[in-house]
Amino acid sequence: MNVLKTGLLAGLLGATALSAQAADLRIALQSDADVLDPDQSRTFVGRIVYASMCDKLVDITPELELIPQLATGWEWSEDGKALTMTLREGVVFHDGTPFNAQAVADNIDRSQNLEESRRKSELKSVTGVDVVDDYTVRFNMAAPDATLLAQFADRSGMMVSPTAAKAAGADFGLNPVCSGPFKFKERVAQDRIALERFPDYWNADEIHFDSVTFLPIPDTTVRLANLQSGDIDMLERLAATDLAQAEGDGGINVERAVSLGYQGITINVNNGEKGDNPWGNDKRLRQALSYALDRDAINQVVFEGAFAPGNQPFPPTSPWYDADHPVPARDVEKAKALLAEAGFPDGIDLEVQVPNTTVPLQLMQVVQAMAAEAGIRIEITSKEFATLLADQSAGDYQASQIGWSGRVDPDGNIHQFMTTGGGINDSHYSDPKVDEMLNNARASTDFDVRKADYDAARDILAQDMPIVYLYHQTWIWALDDGLSGFTPYPDGMIRLEGVKLEK
Amino acid sequence: MLSFILRRILIAIPTILLISIFVFSLQKLLPGDPVLAMAGEERDPEVLEFLREKYRLNDPIPVQYLTWVGNALQGDLGISLRTNQPVTELIAEKLPVTIQLAIMAILFALVIGIPAGILSAVKKGTITDYIANIVALSGLSIPNFWLGIMLILLVSVKLNLLPASGYVPLSEDPVKSITAMLMPAFVLGTALAATLMRHTRSAMLGVLKSDYVRTARAKGLYERRVVLKHAFRNALTPIVTLTALLFGELIAGAVLTEQIFTIPGFGKMVVDAVFNRDYAVVQGIVLVTAVGFIVMNLLADVAYVLLNPRLRNA
Numbered sequence: 001m002n003v004l005k006t007g008l009l010a011g012l013l014g015a016t017a018l019s020a021q022a023a024d025l026r027i028a029l030q031s032d033a034d035v036l037d038p039d040q041s042r043t044f045v046g047r048i049v050y051a052s053m054c055d056k057l058v059d060i061t062p063e064l065e066l067i068p069q070l071a072t073g074w075e076w077s078e079d080g081k082a083l084t085m086t087l088r089e090g091v092v093f094h095d096g097t098p099f100n101a102q103a104v105a106d107n108i109d110r111s112q113n114l115e116e117s118r119r120k121s122e123l124k125s126v127t128g129v130d131v132v133d134d135y136t137v138r139f140n141m142a143a144p145d146a147t148l149l150a151q152f153a154d155r156s157g158m159m160v161s162p163t164a165a166k167a168a169g170a171d172f173g174l175n176p177v178c179s180g181p182f183k184f185k186e187r188v189a190q191d192r193i194a195l196e197r198f199p200d201y202w203n204a205d206e207i208h209f210d211s212v213t214f215l216p217i218p219d220t221t222v223r224l225a226n227l228q229s230g231d232i233d234m235l236e237r238l239a240a241t242d243l244a245q246a247e248g249d250g251g252i253n254v255e256r257a258v259s260l261g262y263q264g265i266t267i268n269v270n271n272g273e274k275g276d277n278p279w280g281n282d283k284r285l286r287q288a289l290s291y292a293l294d295r296d297a298i299n300q301v302v303f304e305g306a307f308a309p310g311n312q313p314f315p316p317t318s319p320w321y322d323a324d325h326p327v328p329a330r331d332v333e334k335a336k337a338l339l340a341e342a343g344f345p346d347g348i349d350l351e352v353q354v355p356n357t358t359v360p361l362q363l364m365q366v367v368q369a370m371a372a373e374a375g376i377r378i379e380i381t382s383k384e385f386a387t388l389l390a391d392q393s394a395g396d397y398q399a400s401q402i403g404w405s406g407r408v409d410p411d412g413n414i415h416q417f418m419t420t421g422g423g424i425n426d427s428h429y430s431d432p433k434v435d436e437m438l439n440n441a442r443a444s445t446d447f448d449v450r451k452a453d454y455d456a457a458r459d460i461l462a463q464d465m466p467i468v469y470l471y472h473q474t475w476i477w478a479l480d481d482g483l484s485g486f487t488p489y490p491d492g493m494i495r496l497e498g499v500k501l502e503k
Numbered sequence: 504m505l506s507f508i509l510r511r512i513l514i515a516i517p518t519i520l521l522i523s524i525f526v527f528s529l530q531k532l533l534p535g536d537p538v539l540a541m542a543g544e545e546r547d548p549e550v551l552e553f554l555r556e557k558y559r560l561n562d563p564i565p566v567q568y569l570t571w572v573g574n575a576l577q578g579d580l581g582i583s584l585r586t587n588q589p590v591t592e593l594i595a596e597k598l599p600v601t602i603q604l605a606i607m608a609i610l611f612a613l614v615i616g617i618p619a620g621i622l623s624a625v626k627k628g629t630i631t632d633y634i635a636n637i638v639a640l641s642g643l644s645i646p647n648f649w650l651g652i653m654l655i656l657l658v659s660v661k662l663n664l665l666p667a668s669g670y671v672p673l674s675e676d677p678v679k680s681i682t683a684m685l686m687p688a689f690v691l692g693t694a695l696a697a698t699l700m701r702h703t704r705s706a707m708l709g710v711l712k713s714d715y716v717r718t719a720r721a722k723g724l725y726e727r728r729v730v731l732k733h734a735f736r737n738a739l740t741p742i743v744t745l746t747a748l749l750f751g752e753l754i755a756g757a758v759l760t761e762q763i764f765t766i767p768g769f770g771k772m773v774v775d776a777v778f779n780r781d782y783a784v785v786q787g788i789v790l791v792t793a794v795g796f797i798v799m800n801l802l803a804d805v806a807y808v809l810l811n812p813r814l815r816n817a
């Protein structure tokens with residue numbers, strides 16, 4: 001009898017172990033991804049899918065240090081104009097094409113020269129790629145570019161199969177072939193993206209699922225309901241307002257990480273006629289707006305205290321944050337004094353355009369109420385996002401509530417916003433000293449040198465304030481409590497190495 | 504009958520053309536640059552210019568329209584700016600989903616709305632009538648998204664009876680497909696059921712007062728036969744028209760319902776397409792919806808003739 005019991009138990013255990021092996025992981029995303037081609041892609045959720053499908057040359061740690069992935073090591077030349085990488089051996093793409101230095105060269109060529117590529121500006125500094133030997137590759141640059149390594153930790157560094165890319169051309173995204181832990185199986189637009197385990201993955205021992213299914217579920221309450229009813233195993237971007245409910249559920253674990261991005265109010269300083277007004281011309285008004293706001297209270301009221309108040313393009317948790325300019329406390333008297341100094345003792349109007357969705361509108365209403373106490377009368381103009389973006393780019397705005405998803409390298413959060421003629425400098429802010437320091441920071445690979453440049457630029461920008469930074473979003477994931485081994489990353493990605501599902 | 508149908512189809516052609524011109528112009532009036540929406544955080548002017556050229560956004564608007572019509576006539580509705588998938592393929596993928604939702608919703612509406620309408624007409628002024636009216640009014644007033652989320656919380660999270668959201672193709676697993684669609688179809692159907700109930704009630708009240716119903720009663724027929732055979736058949740004409748017209752409301756309702764229950768259908772696709780300024784997709788969906796609407800109306804006209812013999816020679 002006992003033997004029978006033991007046998008049964010063993011069988012049961014075996015069965016559970018087997019079912020854990022043959023697991024499918026279902027992840028709910030906030031929206032559907034766009035085209036699944038790392039060279040053409042532009043959405044955040046697209047990058048989450050790539051994290052399971054497409055390996056990159058380098059990866060990051062949660063502390064933002066760069067670590068090997070497909071490249072095992074790298075070295076900068078003395079003059080900073082060449083980066084030599086040694087590559088992992090024995091790696092193959094999902095279609096069996098071997099990964100080597102030539103494949104890297106082909107990938108860079110595709111990112112730079114495919115007409116549809118959205119990676120051109122990220123790789124602008126690379127003037128040529130030398131295949132030194134099968135597993136050594138050298139990137140040449142006309143001028144030093146410290147940001148390049150971090151680009152290789154994202155889509156510019158994702159390696160696609162050169163064979164498949166050549167055959168499919170711009171249609172590659174319909175059937176992507178990379179070298180990551182899972183390979184593409186099928187996609188039904190707005191319904192699911194299904195990946196299946198790639199048995200020849202170089203790090204296969206760390207992967208514990210047979211398949212991963214990404215399900216776009218836009219409504220945040222419905223996303224959580226799906227997790228509670230067991231229809232999915234994890235979800236990304238839980239709304240701050242649902243946090244209490246998720247934390248109160250014993251079957252759900254919540255993980256979080258402060259994002260790399262920021263949200264703020266961009267003020268039109270010199271973009272067309274609309275920049276020519278007191279707000280664009282007098283930095284004291286912009287400082288007054290900043291002083292009028294209680295960023296902690298905003299975080300408590302709008303985001304249930306889950307996000308991180310901020311006043312710089314980098315969150316206070318970032319190694320690049322300038323501690324000499326801490327998040328300012330609210331000072332209504334000072335704001336009033338600044339207004340009076342600027343010639344507006346009776347207050348002044350400000351028109352702010354806001355995306356017409358719940359969270360930005362709530363945020364702006366709180367800002368409006370706080371600013372009113374200092375005499376700044378904010379008029380909120382809510383616009384649908386595509387319209388807001390077009391108006392902002394064309395200079396048809398006075399102030400705009402907008403943010404940035406954030407980049408691993410600090411340069412990506414500041415250079416193109418604050419330098420003269422920068423690609424996303426919709427404020428048209430321009431200061432030769434800031435230009436010089438931000439350009440310098442690009443040229444060095446030394447942390448201390450770069451930090452000194454960013455801090456010096458911050459000294460000026462904290463006065464000029466073309467963007468009044470407000471807060472940094474926190475990525476919040478909710479997971480079934482049977483999932484273990486998940487590590488939250490500030491880039492918001494879901495890395496499945498080491499993640500297991502035990503029920 | 505055949506010439507009647509042919510005539511209706513001929514009239515439909517200019518209607519569809521007009522609708523497509525109208526929607527095309529409206530889209531171009533929308534502020535917001537599709538290329539900026541597409542390029543996302545990439546703002547390289549070279550890339551933007553390339554995209555404008557590729558999707559012919561630099562052509563004058565009439566030329567853009569004619570190019571679209573020319574391609575559409577050859578069965579090519581263009582490709583999605585967002586995912587690069589052909590629009591015809593996307594529509595072929597989504598259409599069956601929304602049709603299934605629509606049919607199930609209409610079934611809910613008919614099964615609830617018509618008996619409730621008949622009952623409250625027959626029992627006019629009684630407590631049954633009042634209850635039916637209150638239920639109908641609530642069905643009309645409760646917003647889809649609220650009812651949807653409440654149902655998910657109750658049925659899926661608390662009772663764990665049905666999946667919270669998602670979609671299974673009918674061909675893959677019919678039972679799962681229908682169970683997954685039950686809640687959304689119910690939510691979409693309730694509002695329609697309320698409208699149907701009100702109209703059935705007033706049509707029945709009109710008919711129940713007519714002479715032939717009195718005659719039927721005078722003949723000594725059972726009340727059930729009087730109501731269902733004599734009165735209801737004649738009350739059906741306005742109900743059929745209404746059901747056909749409700750098809751439009753159904754598509755509008757599907758936009759919200761599909762969003763809540765994450766059903767990959769037409770409604771969800773059109774919302775995403777409008778927000779992303781995915782012109783080709785919006786245009787394709789509108790074309791197919793317009794054709795669908797016209798077909799529904801045609802079917803309603805045919806149904807009248809079948810229901811009312813007096814119209815057969817008209």
